[in-house]
Amino acid sequence: MASFGTPAFRLYLLRHARAAWAQPGQSDFDRTLDDDGFAEAEVVAEEAADQGYRPALIIASTAMRCRQTAEPFHRTVSEELSIDYVDSLYSGTVDTYAELAFAERQETSVMIVGHNPMIEEFLHLLVGKEIAGAAAPFGYPTAGLAVLDFDTRPTAEDYGGACLAGFMTPRPAR
Template sequence: MASFGAPAFRLYLLRHARAAWADPGKTDFDRTLDDDGFAEAEVIAEEAADQGYRPDLILSSTAVRCRQTAEPFQRTVSEELSIDYIDSLYSGTIETYAELAFAGRQETSVMIVGHNPMIEEFFHRLVGKEIAETAAPFGYPTAGLAILDFDTRPTEENYTGACLAGFMTPRAAR
């Protein structure tokens, strides 16, 4: 159970915003956000910042749509906010996501910008099926942002004890 003080670690899970279909001759990796997706990315970044959700570091898939979803956070939170683009978030497993999220580093809050089904599966693993399905009853939406707090610093081997501190969608933020 989470305490009322500041968490030992906070993890933000952000699924990329709505993307267009791949243009002929382009790969899934190269898909860009559509007009709604650009709006979703801006709205979720602004609402998160307004509510005081400010990661120390962003880890983003190198896929174009994830990069385009992460960038508004840098503009909204701070130009100095680091975004590390990581290839393995594109097709990585839950273990890959956990390894990256909980690697021994100094930051106390990290955001992962990734893809379904991994974002949703990782979310389910962290908070359990019942809580996950209550927060996102129709599946993890595009530009959905889960805020997870830990009373003790998780590791890539032991990341139990997550408490869902919030779940935001750009539709709910408008």
């Protein structure tokens, strides 16, 4: 359970915003956000910044909808915020997400912008099904942002002890 002070590490899990259906001949990978998705991405970035949620690094899937979801954080938090685009988030496992989130680096706050079902499974693994289910009772929504605090620096092999510090979505639950 995380303390009330500054966490040793903060992880942000952001599912990409709502995407348009694939056009004929378009791959799933190249799907873009629809109009609602662009609005969701802007709203969640602004709300997160208003609450002081400012990752030091963003690691996003290379899929177009994840790129488009990450971009508003770049504008809202800082133009100097680094965004690393990583292919393996597109079809990676929960282990892939953990390896990327908890890699040895100097940043103490990292945002992962990825896809379901992995974002939801990763949240369940980190905080347990009961807490994750209470935060997102209808499943992990598009543009949903979980904020997880750790009292000690997690590693890809040992990342227990996450505390769900916040969960936001740009629209009301169903």
